[in-house]
Amino acid sequence: MSDKAAAKQRFINVFDGLVEELKEILISYKMPQEAIDWFVRNLDYNTPGGKLNRGLSVVDTYAILNNTTADKLSDEEYKKVAILGWAIELLQAYFLVADDMMDQSKTRRGQPCWYLVEGVNNIAINDSFMLEGAIYVLLKKHFRQDSYYVDLLDLFHEVTFQTELGQLLDLVTADEEVVDLDKFSLAKHSFIVIFKTAYYSFYLPVALSMYMSGISSEEDLKQVRGILIPLGEYFQIQDDYLDCFGTPEQIGKIGTDIKDNKCSWVVNQALLHASPEQRKLLDENYGKKDDVSEQKCKDLFNEMGISKIYHEYEESIVAKLKEQIEQIDESRGLKKEVLYAFLAKVYKRSK
Secondary structure (H helix, E strand, O other): OOHHHHHHHHHHHHHHHHHHHHHHHHHHOOOOHHHHHHHHHHHHHHOOOOOOHHHHHHHHHHHHHOOOOHHHOOHHHHHHHHHHHHHHHHHHHHHHHHHHHHHOOOEEOOEEOHHHOOOOOOHHHHHHHHHHHHHHHHHHHHHOOOOOHHHHHHHHHHHHHHHHHHHHHHHHHOOOOOOOHHHOOHHHHHHHHHHHHHHHHHHHHHHHHHHHOOOOOHHHHHHHHHHHHHHHHHHHHHHHHHHHHOOHHHHOOOOOOOOOOOOOHHHHHHHHHOOHHHHHHHHHHOOOOOHHHHHHHHHHHHHOOHHHHHHHHHHHHHHHHHHHHHOOOOOOOOOHHHHHHHHHHHOOOOO
16 A cells, blocks of 8 residues: 555544544434434545545644654544544535535536435435534544634634635626626636635645644734635636646546636636627627537637636746745744645646
């Protein structure tokens, strides 16, 4: 087993233990067996799939901040930091179960969306709440005695609300029934991706590992936010770009942003540079569910040189982020290496 696979397996083993802990709590409430089985199935179906990047990065960041590597952490210390990683994965699962219903998506991580599993339907709404509730049950059980317990709660509540604000703007801007490109703008796109993705995917993992490492000054959290939020925005812009220009083999799915009328970075760049004729073509074809309209949009994006604009953006944002990382004050225990590790995961990725 490769080091990467072994690290992932160790992380997943912690999850199996947490499912048992949650099950015990339901048993202590004298919950009927059928409901316990349902909750366990919900946890297993929705939480451990995917790449687990967010959860694993809590462990990796904690190790860097404590001058060690994840495999050198004692089982007790590893379990504690891994629980914070799984708390983010539960938050992600909560968002995705709900998001798939709002978007009427069909598949997620190569399997049917939870609400489409036989017998689930609208029960998935309550199931999403239970995934969120599990976060706080686990935090209370394992961190109640720690001085930073309230900081963890505050952080999860704040980031959850920020993500929901991003989702709200995304939903009201990109209505699949009524296509209105006048609603789009790069400023809106920026708000959506920062609030919907950057806070919980980039800032949250690092802030959690900082709290557990005793690095909790507002100055340090601010330094980290100042880099990870633009990095998260860059990650999502890259995602938008790959959705349109990447191949399905490359990104592991068929891009649907054009057909779904998404307020993506690509269409916003096109709107910014479009001639009246090009704008008319976009108005007539963007957000339509057919392949011909989608291809017309893609051809237009190619003709407009969106690819070149993207690559110029990528180089300039990466240069700027490196410059910012170099200016980090490490005097209170924060390490530049944490931020370079995140940048390395994003720069020029192809999936």
